[in-house]
Amino acid sequence: MSGVLLAVLLLFGCAPKVDEVFYKEGDLSEFQAKAVQRCHGDFDVLATQRFGKYERAQLICKPGR
Structure with missing residues (x-):
């Protein structure tokens, strides 16, 4: 049971990391x-x-291919 819960948390519980850059x-x-x-x-x-x-731009980086 705990394995299923861990799998669900890994798939749906993690928000993507937000990066930011500053520019003129x-x-x-x-x-x-x-x-x-x-x-x-x-x-x-x-x-x-x-x-x-x-x-400042807040970005979500897409995974590499």
Whole structure:
């Protein structure tokens, strides 16, 4: 029984890690370079937030292929 519970927790209980990058507002090439470097490839943007002349993007990195 505990093995089934452990399997369910491993499959459904773990939220994906959220990474973040900071970049100059409007500089999409800097954003893409930093996001690809942080995630080692593909990613989804969850949200962005402005900090003066900078922005923070929260990312979920997609698993490598």
